[in-house]
Amino acid sequence: MWFSRLGLVAHIKLLKNNRFYRFNSISALACVPSSYSDELTANTYDTIFVGDNDKLYELNSCKVVEILINSRKDPGLALLLFRKFEARGFKHDVETYSALIKILSNWGMNVKLDTILLEVIQSKEENLGFEVSELFDVLVEGLDGEGPDALVWALNALVKAYATVGMFDEAIDTLFKTSRSGFGSCLLSCNYLMNQLVNCEKTDMAVAIFMQLKRLGLEPNVYTYTIIMKAYCKQGSLEKAFNVFEEMENAGVAPNVFSYTTYLEGLCFHKRADLAYKLLQVWIGTNVPLDVYAFTVVIRCFSNEKKLKEAETVLIEMEQHGFAPDAVCYEAIIRAHCKAGNILQALDLHHDMESKGIKTNCFIVSSILKCLCQTGMLSEVVEQFNIFKKSGIFLDKVVYNIAIEALCELGKMEEAIDFLNDMKGEKIEPDVVHYTTLIHGYCSQGRLTDAVKLFEKMIDGGLNPDIVTYDVLIGGCFKNGLAEEALKLLNHVKEQGLIPTSSTYNLIIKGLCSTGKVEEAEAVFNSLEEKNLDNYAALVHGYCESNNTKSAYELFWKLFKKGFLINKDSCVKLLSSLCMEASFCDAGDMMKARLIFDNLVGGGLNPDVIIYTIMINGYCKRNSLKEAYSLFEEMKERGLRPDIITYTVLLDGHSKTNLKMSQIRSDAGSIASEKIDAFTFLSLMKEMDMPVDATCYTALIDSCCKSDKLCDAIRLFDEMVNIGLEPDTVAYTALVSGYCRHGQIEKAVNLVNNMTTRGVQPDVHTMSTLHSGISKARKL
Numbered sequence: 001m002w003f004s005r006l007g008l009v010a011h012i013k014l015l016k017n018n019r020f021y022r023f024n025s026i027s028a029l030a031c032v033p034s035s036y037s038d039e040l041t042a043n044t045y046d047t048i049f050v051g052d053n054d055k056l057y058e059l060n061s062c063k064v065v066e067i068l069i070n071s072r073k074d075p076g077l078a079l080l081l082f083r084k085f086e087a088r089g090f091k092h093d094v095e096t097y098s099a100l101i102k103i104l105s106n107w108g109m110n111v112k113l114d115t116i117l118l119e120v121i122q123s124k125e126e127n128l129g130f131e132v133s134e135l136f137d138v139l140v141e142g143l144d145g146e147g148p149d150a151l152v153w154a155l156n157a158l159v160k161a162y163a164t165v166g167m168f169d170e171a172i173d174t175l176f177k178t179s180r181s182g183f184g185s186c187l188l189s190c191n192y193l194m195n196q197l198v199n200c201e202k203t204d205m206a207v208a209i210f211m212q213l214k215r216l217g218l219e220p221n222v223y224t225y226t227i228i229m230k231a232y233c234k235q236g237s238l239e240k241a242f243n244v245f246e247e248m249e250n251a252g253v254a255p256n257v258f259s260y261t262t263y264l265e266g267l268c269f270h271k272r273a274d275l276a277y278k279l280l281q282v283w284i285g286t287n288v289p290l291d292v293y294a295f296t297v298v299i300r301c302f303s304n305e306k307k308l309k310e311a312e313t314v315l316i317e318m319e320q321h322g323f324a325p326d327a328v329c330y331e332a333i334i335r336a337h338c339k340a341g342n343i344l345q346a347l348d349l350h351h352d353m354e355s356k357g358i359k360t361n362c363f364i365v366s367s368i369l370k371c372l373c374q375t376g377m378l379s380e381v382v383e384q385f386n387i388f389k390k391s392g393i394f395l396d397k398v399v400y401n402i403a404i405e406a407l408c409e410l411g412k413m414e415e416a417i418d419f420l421n422d423m424k425g426e427k428i429e430p431d432v433v434h435y436t437t438l439i440h441g442y443c444s445q446g447r448l449t450d451a452v453k454l455f456e457k458m459i460d461g462g463l464n465p466d467i468v469t470y471d472v473l474i475g476g477c478f479k480n481g482l483a484e485e486a487l488k489l490l491n492h493v494k495e496q497g498l499i500p501t502s503s504t505y506n507l508i509i510k511g512l513c514s515t516g517k518v519e520e521a522e523a524v525f526n527s528l529e530e531k532n533l534d535n536y537a538a539l540v541h542g543y544c545e546s547n548n549t550k551s552a553y554e555l556f557w558k559l560f561k562k563g564f565l566i567n568k569d570s571c572v573k574l575l576s577s578l579c580m581e582a583s584f585c586d587a588g589d590m591m592k593a594r595l596i597f598d599n600l601v602g603g604g605l606n607p608d609v610i611i612y613t614i615m616i617n618g619y620c621k622r623n624s625l626k627e628a629y630s631l632f633e634e635m636k637e638r639g640l641r642p643d644i645i646t647y648t649v650l651l652d653g654h655s656k657t658n659l660k661m662s663q664i665r666s667d668a669g670s671i672a673s674e675k676i677d678a679f680t681f682l683s684l685m686k687e688m689d690m691p692v693d694a695t696c697y698t699a700l701i702d703s704c705c706k707s708d709k710l711c712d713a714i715r716l717f718d719e720m721v722n723i724g725l726e727p728d729t730v731a732y733t734a735l736v737s738g739y740c741r742h743g744q745i746e747k748a749v750n751l752v753n754n755m756t757t758r759g760v761q762p763d764v765h766t767m768s769t770l771h772s773g774i775s776k777a778r779k780l
Helices: 002-017 044-049 061-070 075-087 094-106 110-122 132-141 149-164 168-180 187-199 203-215 222-235 238-250 257-269 273-285 292-304 308-320 327-339 343-355 362-374 378-390 397-409 413-425 432-444 448-460 467-479 483-495 502-514 518-527 533-545 549-561 568-582 588-602 609-621 625-637 644-655 671-675 678-687 694-706 710-722 729-741 745-757 764-779
Strands: none
Touching (some): 061 094, 094 110, 094 132, 094 149, 110 132, 132 149, 132 168, 149 168, 168 187, 168 203, 187 203, 203 222, 222 238, 238 257, 257 292, 273 308, 292 327, 327 362, 343 362, 362 378, 362 397, 378 397, 397 432, 413 432, 432 448, 432 467, 483 502, 518 533, 533 549, 549 568, 549 588, 609 625, 609 644, 625 644, 729 745
């Protein structure tokens, strides 16, 4: 018998190595028969090993093996005894482990078996007292006289254990050692090993194992073939992957749903959504086994490739073929629409989903709310959140944080705090992220005292602030002119064992400069052992904040000559400072600005409307109109639309008016309308032979609406249409905004309907403007 042989092997090895585990000189085993009955119970441990003084007596590997063998009819008891021996100080060896593994294998307790083998593999050799290879040898020796099935399971479980922890060489070695020892490999463990290899991008090894196993006579099943198909797909060998279907057919193995979806996923992984869709249509026509997930794969692929019309087509077709879409199908398209800022389409799809009885989930909700937030529709975020909450669906921490952030942006801090308390009422514990969002909200409003109180409340509640929380507070201190308190916070961060990030030091450097403490900022900068480009950019930005443009320029140029280009925000800040100084000083600053501008373009940093306008303004202030107009033309050639500010600074240079710009703003404000009316503006442009295009009209309409000159805006809009310039969505939205400002909601609605009739689609900003106007009118 195997157990008898194993006991003998253990006894011989113990005599050779003199490995006895002695806890007392008196043997408690003398009290019990040398051959235990088969009726061991959970009390056996206490009866045999615990005396009056609760001490273990002499115990060795042979006795433990014998006890485990006699508990083989109750594998749970065997495992319990094994653990109890271990807990009381007994060090298990290769014989005791192999005895337990044999019992678990015989009973098919695969989960427990996997746990034991993982424990062996992950333990260090010096802790085990034996090598894993010894365990393999003992297991193989124990096969004499018994059916090999249980031990084959054990050996294959060892292969799985190796594969689980990424020890692939050992797993492969064990796999083929098992085969060479005359025991057939378990297909389950082979599949598991190959799948792990594929998941870890070791596709060549997986294919090599597949080929070798076939040579050894192993017959692959549908899962083996599918795993190899996945391997080929990951390699980009899509033709080889497809040929696996033919190989399966020749082997008499029918592909299943998993096989077909795996190939579709492979195509989608390589961005071949169109081909995946065509193949799906062919398979539908030939009645191969497909499920909802196959359609989901193609829908997700089209969505990832931003082919949203095609994704929606697949959604419609799957219903036509009798497959009911689920929330996962809709989620892929809704999420893609939200990423693209198409909130109206996302909301329409969501409504369509719910109208079919498909329950939404917090993942879809978070995508919708995040999109609303990013497009500035903050009130709508809160409104939609309340609608979702009333519907009874579960809203997770992420959804709550989006709503809290929207309220903070709106300045409704008390309502935001109510949402935090509401979370607690729903048994959702707020975390550091929620508190940090609220602290940021208080800091943005200058309510630093409230921010600190909430910070302390968070700590009292058992939450440890992270570095982001401290960064928010440090920024709040500088915003309120409390530089010393900000530096104290930095020291506190270090005392708490947190490591300040590059962003933390950038905040400190910019903040110190903004409060006039340039030398202190330089000291912080110089104290950094490792400096990155963001740190240098922060110092450039800080120099500009403190009107030390010369130092900012010198640092920028020093970096650029070494081949480094700082981030765009700091470049814009430096350009703006140089152009501003060029208005009052000599032309040297404008030359420096142009040098930076040219190097930005040469360095691959594409300038936007703001950067071009800054440069144009600088040239106009220096009466360098030729250079200004040249940049204006270059800007249009790059496909950038000039805004009202761009036109204003150009007219300033041409007409020699007294338009004064305290700064270049990015929000296309009413600069021109304060000094010159829109129609005079147009006349001047025409006199100077400047292009009067749809963009110019749109900018003027927007400016008039923002300065409450609705009649002028309407006249401009009508004139634009009469001269053959087609208004775009931006122009319509500007006029809708004007109507809503004056409470003329009906005209705003009619205008939106009119733009749709003329083939101009309203976007999220159009509908947000109209929705806000309607909401305000209802409140009045």
